Amino acid sequence: MINLKEKDYVVIVQCDIVKQRCPGYLCEKAFNERTGGFASYPKDKAYRKINLTCGGCCGRAIHRKLTNLARVIKKREGIEKNSIVVQLSSCITKDNYHAPPCPHLDYIKGLIAKIGLDVCEDTVISDKAQQRRQAGLYADNKE
Ligand code: SF4
Ligand code: SF4
Numbered sequence: 001m002i003n004l005k006e007k008d009y010v011v012i013v014q015c016d017i018v019k020q021r022c023p024g025y026l027c028e029k030a031f032n033e034r035t036g037g038f039a040s041y042p043k044d045k046a047y048r049k050i051n052l053t054c055g056g057c058c059g060r061a062i063h064r065k066l067t068n069l070a071r072v073i074k075k076r077e078g079i080e081k082n083s084i085v086v087q088l089s090s091c092i093t094k095d096n097y098h099a100p101p102c103p104h105l106d107y108i109k110g111l112i113a114k115i116g117l118d119v120c121e122d123t124v125i126s127d128k129a130q131q132r133r134q135a136g137l138y139a140d141n142k143e
Helices: 025-033 062-078 107-116 127-136
Strands: 009-012 048-053 082-089 118-121
Touching: 009 025, 009 062, 025 048, 048 062, 062 082, 062 107, 082 107, 107 118
Parallel strands: 009 048, 009 082, 082 118
Antiparallel strands: none
């Protein structure tokens, strides 16, 4: 169980393909309101936050991006890996109107684990998508 109270730095990773169109506003809103995948984050704690994309299929670039980020913030500010949490956006983790979940989800999670960073899943959870999952229109993978 990841203790989000002990984290200081949130890295939201979004699907590179989806981000060609999506500004990521609903991810930001969910974080700001501590809803969806952010519901377990304490509301009274201010987090540093950065958004990245996976870098494109097959997601391999996320290893380089996160390795570089962890190295730089440790060097510049002394922030350790255990203060960082990676949050995979719902367009990676969930079946929704954009597309099915990322076919490389397990691979990406493995890359992040290899760096030694904690990873959580989901960002925005839309009521409509949830209803469609319950109706069997979308795969109810984890939401
Ligand atoms: S989860 Fe939604 S808002 Fe966030 S990046 Fe993906 S498509 Fe955009
Ligand atoms: S690897 Fe997955 S998350 Fe990244 S661009 Fe491809 S489908 Fe999107």
